[in-house]
Amino acid sequence: MSLFWALLCGSLFGFNISKSLGIRIAIIIFGIIFIGHYLTILPTIFNYWDSSDKFIRYNDKSNPFKRLLIMLIPKLDTYKVIDKKLIRSIQITGLPMTNDLLSSALFVATEGGFLYNLMVMIRYPVKVKLLLKNGQIINLNLSRDYVDHPAETIGKLKIFLNDFPSEELDLSPETKHLIY
Structure with missing residues:
Protein backbone atom coordinates (compact mmCIF):
# COMPACT_ATOMS: atom_id res chain seq x y z
CA MET A 1 0.00 0.00 0.00
CA SER A 2 2.78 2.42 0.86
CA LEU A 3 4.43 1.82 -2.51
CA PHE A 4 1.09 2.24 -4.34
CA TRP A 5 0.31 5.59 -2.70
CA ALA A 6 3.90 6.78 -3.14
CA LEU A 7 3.86 5.97 -6.86
CA LEU A 8 0.41 7.52 -7.33
CA CYS A 9 1.28 10.80 -5.58
CA GLY A 10 4.76 10.92 -7.09
CA SER A 11 3.49 10.36 -10.61
CA LEU A 12 0.86 13.09 -10.23
CA PHE A 13 3.58 15.57 -9.31
CA GLY A 14 6.04 14.06 -11.80
CA PHE A 15 3.72 14.32 -14.80
CA ASN A 16 2.32 17.75 -13.95
CA ILE A 17 5.22 19.68 -12.42
CA SER A 18 8.64 18.00 -12.60
CA LYS A 19 10.01 14.47 -12.46
CA SER A 20 12.52 15.25 -9.72
CA LEU A 21 9.75 16.71 -7.52
CA GLY A 22 7.63 13.65 -8.23
CA ILE A 23 10.44 11.34 -7.11
CA ARG A 24 10.98 13.35 -3.92
CA ILE A 25 7.25 13.37 -3.16
CA ALA A 26 7.07 9.61 -3.77
CA ILE A 27 9.97 8.98 -1.36
CA ILE A 28 8.39 11.20 1.30
CA ILE A 29 4.95 9.58 0.97
CA PHE A 30 6.50 6.11 1.06
CA GLY A 31 8.48 6.98 4.20
CA ILE A 32 5.48 8.47 5.97
CA ILE A 33 3.29 5.46 5.30
CA PHE A 34 5.95 2.76 5.69
CA ILE A 35 7.66 4.13 8.80
CA GLY A 36 5.01 6.39 10.31
CA HIS A 37 2.03 4.11 9.83
CA TYR A 38 3.06 0.47 9.45
CA LEU A 39 5.93 0.57 11.94
CA THR A 40 3.63 1.92 14.65
CA ILE A 41 0.64 -0.38 14.08
CA LEU A 42 2.54 -3.60 13.28
CA PRO A 43 2.27 -5.04 16.84
CA THR A 44 -1.48 -4.38 16.90
CA ILE A 45 -2.52 -5.52 13.44
CA PHE A 46 0.02 -8.15 12.43
CA ASN A 47 0.54 -10.23 15.53
CA TYR A 48 0.22 -13.92 16.15
CA TRP A 49 0.17 -16.17 19.16
CA ASP A 50 -1.25 -19.57 19.96
CA SER A 51 -1.37 -21.88 22.90
CA SER A 52 -1.02 -25.60 23.43
CA ASP A 53 -1.44 -27.50 26.68
CA LYS A 54 2.21 -26.86 27.69
CA PHE A 55 3.48 -23.91 25.65
CA ILE A 56 2.57 -20.48 24.29
CA ARG A 57 4.09 -19.57 20.95
CA TYR A 58 4.16 -15.91 19.85
CA ASN A 59 5.96 -13.49 17.60
CA ASP A 60 7.60 -10.63 19.46
CA LYS A 61 7.29 -7.23 17.81
CA SER A 62 8.01 -5.07 20.85
CA ASN A 63 11.40 -3.82 19.61
CA PRO A 64 11.02 -1.10 16.91
CA PHE A 65 14.31 -2.06 15.21
CA LYS A 66 13.22 -5.70 14.97
CA ARG A 67 9.86 -4.54 13.58
CA LEU A 68 11.62 -2.58 10.86
CA LEU A 69 13.74 -5.60 9.95
CA ILE A 70 10.61 -7.78 9.81
CA MET A 71 8.95 -5.25 7.52
CA LEU A 72 11.93 -5.29 5.17
CA ILE A 73 12.68 -9.04 5.42
CA PRO A 74 9.54 -10.93 6.54
CA LYS A 75 11.39 -14.27 6.84
CA LEU A 76 13.14 -12.89 9.93
CA ASP A 77 9.85 -13.06 11.84
CA THR A 78 10.47 -15.95 14.23
CA TYR A 79 8.40 -17.30 17.08
CA LYS A 80 9.30 -17.40 20.74
CA VAL A 81 8.06 -20.18 22.99
CA ILE A 82 7.07 -19.87 26.65
CA ASP A 83 6.57 -22.86 28.89
CA LYS A 84 3.29 -22.38 30.76
CA LYS A 85 5.00 -23.51 33.97
Whole structure:
Protein backbone atom coordinates (compact mmCIF):
# COMPACT_ATOMS: atom_id res chain seq x y z
CA MET A 1 0.00 0.00 0.00
CA SER A 2 2.78 2.42 0.86
CA LEU A 3 4.43 1.82 -2.51
CA PHE A 4 1.09 2.24 -4.34
CA TRP A 5 0.31 5.59 -2.70
CA ALA A 6 3.90 6.78 -3.14
CA LEU A 7 3.86 5.97 -6.86
CA LEU A 8 0.41 7.52 -7.33
CA CYS A 9 1.28 10.80 -5.58
CA GLY A 10 4.76 10.92 -7.09
CA SER A 11 3.49 10.36 -10.61
CA LEU A 12 0.86 13.09 -10.23
CA PHE A 13 3.58 15.57 -9.31
CA GLY A 14 6.04 14.06 -11.80
CA PHE A 15 3.72 14.32 -14.80
CA ASN A 16 2.32 17.75 -13.95
CA ILE A 17 5.22 19.68 -12.42
CA SER A 18 8.64 18.00 -12.60
CA LYS A 19 10.01 14.47 -12.46
CA SER A 20 12.52 15.25 -9.72
CA LEU A 21 9.75 16.71 -7.52
CA GLY A 22 7.63 13.65 -8.23
CA ILE A 23 10.44 11.34 -7.11
CA ARG A 24 10.98 13.35 -3.92
CA ILE A 25 7.25 13.37 -3.16
CA ALA A 26 7.07 9.61 -3.77
CA ILE A 27 9.97 8.98 -1.36
CA ILE A 28 8.39 11.20 1.30
CA ILE A 29 4.95 9.58 0.97
CA PHE A 30 6.50 6.11 1.06
CA GLY A 31 8.48 6.98 4.20
CA ILE A 32 5.48 8.47 5.97
CA ILE A 33 3.29 5.46 5.30
CA PHE A 34 5.95 2.76 5.69
CA ILE A 35 7.66 4.13 8.80
CA GLY A 36 5.01 6.39 10.31
CA HIS A 37 2.03 4.11 9.83
CA TYR A 38 3.06 0.47 9.45
CA LEU A 39 5.93 0.57 11.94
CA THR A 40 3.63 1.92 14.65
CA ILE A 41 0.64 -0.38 14.08
CA LEU A 42 2.54 -3.60 13.28
CA PRO A 43 2.27 -5.04 16.84
CA THR A 44 -1.48 -4.38 16.90
CA ILE A 45 -2.52 -5.52 13.44
CA PHE A 46 0.02 -8.15 12.43
CA ASN A 47 0.54 -10.23 15.53
CA TYR A 48 0.22 -13.92 16.15
CA TRP A 49 0.17 -16.17 19.16
CA ASP A 50 -1.25 -19.57 19.96
CA SER A 51 -1.37 -21.88 22.90
CA SER A 52 -1.02 -25.60 23.43
CA ASP A 53 -1.44 -27.50 26.68
CA LYS A 54 2.21 -26.86 27.69
CA PHE A 55 3.48 -23.91 25.65
CA ILE A 56 2.57 -20.48 24.29
CA ARG A 57 4.09 -19.57 20.95
CA TYR A 58 4.16 -15.91 19.85
CA ASN A 59 5.96 -13.49 17.60
CA ASP A 60 7.60 -10.63 19.46
CA LYS A 61 7.29 -7.23 17.81
CA SER A 62 8.01 -5.07 20.85
CA ASN A 63 11.40 -3.82 19.61
CA PRO A 64 11.02 -1.10 16.91
CA PHE A 65 14.31 -2.06 15.21
CA LYS A 66 13.22 -5.70 14.97
CA ARG A 67 9.86 -4.54 13.58
CA LEU A 68 11.62 -2.58 10.86
CA LEU A 69 13.74 -5.60 9.95
CA ILE A 70 10.61 -7.78 9.81
CA MET A 71 8.95 -5.25 7.52
CA LEU A 72 11.93 -5.29 5.17
CA ILE A 73 12.68 -9.04 5.42
CA PRO A 74 9.54 -10.93 6.54
CA LYS A 75 11.39 -14.27 6.84
CA LEU A 76 13.14 -12.89 9.93
CA ASP A 77 9.85 -13.06 11.84
CA THR A 78 10.47 -15.95 14.23
CA TYR A 79 8.40 -17.30 17.08
CA LYS A 80 9.30 -17.40 20.74
CA VAL A 81 8.06 -20.18 22.99
CA ILE A 82 7.07 -19.87 26.65
CA ASP A 83 6.57 -22.86 28.89
CA LYS A 84 3.29 -22.38 30.76
CA LYS A 85 5.00 -23.51 33.97
CA LEU A 86 7.10 -20.32 33.88
CA ILE A 87 4.04 -18.03 34.13
CA ARG A 88 3.47 -16.45 37.54
CA SER A 89 0.27 -14.55 36.76
CA ILE A 90 -2.02 -13.52 33.91
CA GLN A 91 -3.88 -10.26 33.50
CA ILE A 92 -6.34 -9.17 30.82
CA THR A 93 -6.24 -5.48 29.93
CA GLY A 94 -8.80 -3.63 27.84
CA LEU A 95 -11.83 -5.73 28.75
CA PRO A 96 -14.69 -5.24 28.99
CA MET A 97 -15.02 -2.92 26.05
CA THR A 98 -18.30 -1.09 25.62
CA ASN A 99 -20.43 -2.31 22.72
CA ASP A 100 -20.76 1.15 21.21
CA LEU A 101 -17.03 1.08 20.34
CA LEU A 102 -17.34 -2.02 18.21
CA SER A 103 -18.43 -1.93 14.61
CA SER A 104 -18.78 -4.34 11.78
CA ALA A 105 -15.83 -5.54 9.73
CA LEU A 106 -16.85 -3.23 6.89
CA PHE A 107 -14.36 -0.60 5.80
CA VAL A 108 -16.94 2.14 6.11
CA ALA A 109 -18.56 1.96 9.53
CA THR A 110 -21.29 4.32 10.60
CA GLU A 111 -19.56 5.07 13.90
CA GLY A 112 -16.46 6.75 12.55
CA GLY A 113 -16.00 6.13 8.89
CA PHE A 114 -12.97 4.71 7.17
CA LEU A 115 -10.58 2.72 9.38
CA TYR A 116 -12.83 2.93 12.47
CA ASN A 117 -11.88 -0.56 13.67
CA LEU A 118 -8.18 0.27 13.40
CA MET A 119 -8.65 3.32 15.60
CA VAL A 120 -10.54 1.25 18.20
CA MET A 121 -7.73 -1.35 18.24
CA ILE A 122 -5.04 1.29 18.72
CA ARG A 123 -6.91 3.40 21.27
CA TYR A 124 -8.43 0.54 23.31
CA PRO A 125 -6.03 -2.41 23.02
CA VAL A 126 -7.09 -5.77 24.43
CA LYS A 127 -4.09 -7.72 25.71
CA VAL A 128 -3.21 -10.82 27.68
CA LYS A 129 -0.40 -9.76 29.99
CA LEU A 130 1.84 -12.62 31.11
CA LEU A 131 4.03 -12.04 34.16
CA LEU A 132 6.77 -14.65 34.17
CA LYS A 133 8.53 -16.00 37.25
CA ASN A 134 11.77 -14.31 36.13
CA GLY A 135 10.04 -10.89 36.15
CA GLN A 136 9.63 -10.58 32.39
CA ILE A 137 6.34 -9.18 31.09
CA ILE A 138 4.93 -10.38 27.78
CA ASN A 139 1.89 -8.79 26.15
CA LEU A 140 -0.13 -10.90 23.73
CA ASN A 141 -2.45 -8.72 21.70
CA LEU A 142 -6.10 -9.70 21.15
CA SER A 143 -7.31 -6.38 19.74
CA ARG A 144 -7.80 -7.38 16.12
CA ASP A 145 -9.64 -10.60 16.94
CA TYR A 146 -11.79 -8.90 19.58
CA VAL A 147 -12.85 -6.02 17.35
CA ASP A 148 -13.66 -8.33 14.42
CA HIS A 149 -15.24 -11.24 16.39
CA PRO A 150 -15.84 -10.37 20.06
CA ALA A 151 -17.93 -13.41 21.03
CA GLU A 152 -15.54 -15.92 19.45
CA THR A 153 -12.53 -14.19 21.01
CA ILE A 154 -14.08 -14.30 24.48
CA GLY A 155 -14.78 -18.02 23.97
CA LYS A 156 -11.19 -18.70 22.94
CA LEU A 157 -9.91 -16.60 25.83
CA LYS A 158 -12.03 -18.63 28.25
CA ILE A 159 -10.56 -21.88 26.88
CA PHE A 160 -7.04 -20.40 27.15
CA LEU A 161 -7.56 -19.31 30.77
CA ASN A 162 -8.91 -22.75 31.76
CA ASP A 163 -5.36 -24.11 31.36
CA PHE A 164 -4.20 -22.09 34.37
CA PRO A 165 -4.96 -22.40 38.08
CA SER A 166 -7.24 -19.67 39.43
CA GLU A 167 -4.49 -18.29 41.71
CA GLU A 168 -2.45 -17.35 38.61
CA LEU A 169 -5.34 -15.34 37.11
CA ASP A 170 -5.32 -11.68 38.12
CA LEU A 171 -8.60 -10.56 36.52
CA SER A 172 -10.76 -7.58 37.39
CA PRO A 173 -14.34 -8.33 38.49
CA GLU A 174 -15.67 -6.82 35.24
CA THR A 175 -13.40 -9.02 33.14
CA LYS A 176 -14.35 -12.13 35.16
CA HIS A 177 -18.02 -11.34 34.62
CA LEU A 178 -17.48 -10.91 30.87
CA ILE A 179 -15.46 -14.10 30.43
CA TYR A 180 -17.21 -16.45 32.87
